[in-house]
Amino acid sequence: MQKSLIYAFIAIVAVFSILFYTYAHTITYYNIESKLQEITKQYPSKHLEGIVILDSKVLGARFEKRINAESVEYVLQTSFKDKTLQITQDITQEARLLKFLGLALVFLNLILWVVVAVLLWQNKRNLNLELNAVITALNSLEMENLNTLVLPNKTPLTQALKVFLERVEAHYRIQKQLYSGIAHELKTPLAVIKAKCEVTLLKPRENVVYINALKENIESVNSAQASIKALFNLVNGEQKEKAKVVNIQSELESIAKDFVLLHKERKFNYILQTQGLEIPIKLIFLRQIIQNFLQNAFKFTSKDKMVCLKSYVKDGILKVEVLDEGDGISPNIDVFAPFKKSGEKEGIGLGLFLAKRAAKALGGEIKLENREDMQGAIATFALKI
Known part of the structure; x- marks a missing residue:
């Protein structure tokens, strides 16, 4: 749960960094352009540095960023009478600040993604250790002792495995009890067979009596066998007997x-x-x-x-x-x-x-x-x- 929160936090920081840099970049250049346009309204009543008149003529306003060896300039060219008014402003400081901000955000995200990589590696390592421990525990486990299995930690994997083993143990217990129950149901026909044999052997009898007793016991055995099959089919939801x-x-x-x-x-x-x-x-x-x-x-x-x-x-x-x-x-x-x-x-x-x-x-x-x-x-x- 904590790792999931960390991953979510890093993703949020990455998205926020992009949005923040985009916002800072947009606002910075918006302010520069607004300042240059304000200068055009003050010219020629107020003459400022960086203003020249060009013989060529442009339509509307056009902005251009010029990167020099040691400076960065932002140029506005706009129509002025039959010529072009060009205003140049040094934005080296603003460009450096934006560059620094961008690099800082990239570095921050790089560190965070390194953290993600380390967490993923650690998570995989812990998972491998956990799987090895679970495999070791399962290899030494016997069917009769499913409920005594001790699993390491309480991770989703071990919890799911524990629930599964509890279901297996319950199914095994029910099946064991079921077989005991069916065996219990056979006590009566087996007891009847035994009683008939004991009664037949109480005193000497003619051969035909022994033969009839054996035939009755064979019928009882056949009936018991059919009962076993029918009970298993009954429990399993099958109805094969006609x-x-x-x-x-x-x-x-x-x-x-x-x-x-x-x-x-x-x-x-x-x-x-x-x-x-x-x-x-x-x-x-x-x-x-x-x-x-x-x-x-x-x-x-x-x-x-x-x-x-x-x-x-x-x-x-x-x-x-x-x-x-x-x-x-x-x-x-x-x-x-x-x-x-x-x-x-x-x-x-x-x-x-x-x-x-x-x-x-x-x-x-x-x-x-x-x-x-x-x-x-x-x-x-x-x-x-």
């Missing part, structure tokens, strides 16, 4: 049975009133929404309280609800914002954010609110059919 006609009752029963298997000792009830309902829908997103609702319900409901899954159609709208008997939600928290958590339970706060994105991809909407009886919360997915 809708398929599915039996809603059957899919909701499958999800409910998985959670019955995972929470054998918990109070869980499901009331599904969508028998025979078949609609085109992106199943992975539906499962992601309902699984998130149930995960949260079991997380925030104590073991002696009830969790309930309901589904029904009302006024042409499919509604799937999950009711819990937990502590409810705080009205001051946007639970659908990424990385926002309610309470002190485990998790990173991405589940409902992803569920909302999934609902939007399905053309539906979700909401989470406290129950009217204030005995917990109710999560609702609504889709017009």
